[in-house]
Amino acid sequence: MPPTIPDIVISRLPIYLRALTRLAQEGQTVTSSHELGLRLGISSAQIRKDLSHFGGFGKQGTGYQIPYLIEQLKHVLKVNREWEVVLVGAGDLGSALAHYRGFANRGFRIAGVFDNAPNKIGTQVGEFTVESTERMAELIRQRGIKIAMLAVPAEHAQEVADALIAAGIHGILNYAPINLNAPEHVRVQYIDPVVQLQRMTYYIP
Amino acid sequence: MPPTIPDIVISRLPIYLRALTRLAQEGQTVTSSHELGLRLGISSAQIRKDLSHFGGFGKQGTGYQIPYLIEQLKHVLKVNREWEVVLVGAGDLGSALAHYRGFANRGFRIAGVFDNAPNKIGTQVGEFTVESTERMAELIRQRGIKIAMLAVPAEHAQEVADALIAAGIHGILNYAPINLNAPEHVRVQYIDPVVQLQRMTYYIP
Numbered sequence: 001m002p003p004t005i006p007d008i009v010i011s012r013l014p015i016y017l018r019a020l021t022r023l024a025q026e027g028q029t030v031t032s033s034h035e036l037g038l039r040l041g042i043s044s045a046q047i048r049k050d051l052s053h054f055g056g057f058g059k060q061g062t063g064y065q066i067p068y069l070i071e072q073l074k075h076v077l078k079v080n081r082e083w084e085v086v087l088v089g090a091g092d093l094g095s096a097l098a099h100y101r102g103f104a105n106r107g108f109r110i111a112g113v114f115d116n117a118p119n120k121i122g123t124q125v126g127e128f129t130v131e132s133t134e135r136m137a138e139l140i141r142q143r144g145i146k147i148a149m150l151a152v153p154a155e156h157a158q159e160v161a162d163a164l165i166a167a168g169i170h171g172i173l174n175y176a177p178i179n180l181n182a183p184e185h186v187r188v189q190y191i192d193p194v195v196q197l198q199r200m201t202y203y204i205p
Numbered sequence: 206m207p208p209t210i211p212d213i214v215i216s217r218l219p220i221y222l223r224a225l226t227r228l229a230q231e232g233q234t235v236t237s238s239h240e241l242g243l244r245l246g247i248s249s250a251q252i253r254k255d256l257s258h259f260g261g262f263g264k265q266g267t268g269y270q271i272p273y274l275i276e277q278l279k280h281v282l283k284v285n286r287e288w289e290v291v292l293v294g295a296g297d298l299g300s301a302l303a304h305y306r307g308f309a310n311r312g313f314r315i316a317g318v319f320d321n322a323p324n325k326i327g328t329q330v331g332e333f334t335v336e337s338t339e340r341m342a343e344l345i346r347q348r349g350i351k352i353a354m355l356a357v358p359a360e361h362a363q364e365v366a367d368a369l370i371a372a373g374i375h376g377i378l379n380y381a382p383i384n385l386n387a388p389e390h391v392r393v394q395y396i397d398p399v400v401q402l403q404r405m406t407y408y409i410p
Contacts, residue, residue: 014403171405198219200376
């Protein structure tokens with residue numbers, strides 16, 4: 001793949017993959033950029049343009065073969081394999097993530113849950129026994145884990161992120177409501193419900 | 206405000222507001238686009254350009270008065286007031302959201318938690334007693350609530366969204382991993398951790 005594809009294009013591919021997977025579950029085998037666009041509220045021209053970065057995946061007039069397009073998108077996004085993920089923070093949110101069944105079949109599996117609170121360490125969340133954050137780096141190195149989800153309070157997020165990066169993490173999904181400093185080679189994505197809500201209220205009369 | 210400000214600009218304002226609030230908590234009273242940019246990994250030119258849509262808020266060479274800029278951004282985003290929000294879905298994620306203390310002081314307050322499962326209705330999550338989704342529309346209409354958070358399984362998300370919109374909701378923060386159909390006047394924002402993770406793996410060697 002050329003390395004010059006805009007990140008905004010990359011950000012839409014998981015949305016396409018999710019919609020195509022849903023269509024496949026509903027029993028459909030062929031779709032069009034028009035149908036996909038209607039489902040997603042994205043123009044069909046945009047979808048065709050996005051996919052053209054990777055060769056197009058469809059023939060003019062015959063639409064897209066859904067299973068083929070799913071496979072190709074999984075390949076591009078590198079989720080045609082399963083990534084192990086560490087989860088740091090076993091509070092309410094961390095616990096909800098540990099129970100979340102939506103990771104399976106979409107490329108991810110939680111490999112361990114960590115917290116630094118003595119009253120959390122050793123407790124069970126879902127199928128996991130919470131381990132001390134002191135053991136985090138060991139698991140990351142041992143298993144070559146590249147991705148972490150961070151569900152710790154804002155005041156601890158940077159120090160935990162630093163430890164994760166030092167241990168070899170390349171991608172952090174940060175739920176703490178704070179911006180992280182990270183070196184160039186580390187991707188950080190943010191999930192903050194208030195940021196999304198504030199982006200909405202601007203538009204509400 | 207002119208209605209032509211790109212949504213990508215609006216999407217950055219909550220990030221600026223969050224970082225400025227943090228600086229204020231740390232005791233700082235003045236900042237610059239340069240300092241803010243370093244914190245956020247955004248160029249100072251971008252920040253100045255974004256803020257110039259609203260008049261600029263700062264004088265060349267003297268930086269930004271943090272409390273003033275915070276007030277102005279809150280005003281633009283309409284979070285200089287408190288919005289009541291309904292939460293639908295009292296599973297693991299809904300429960301984590303009901304417990305989340307990060308809404309306070311950022312413009313939002315959960316006004317009610319709803320679920321349709323008989324074994325959930327009447328139970329306590331945080332400070333809320335879970336009510337039947339049948340009573341949802343009543344609360345929304347009574348209190349003029351405009352915003353909902355949707356934490357229900359994908360297969361129920363569209364029907365719940367339809368009911369919310371019919372009751373008067375203008376903004377939905379959707380945690381269900383599915384795209385929603387909604388009329389023009391309704392803003393939908395999505396939070397799906399797998400979409401964010403897949404956007405990361407593309408870049409991880």
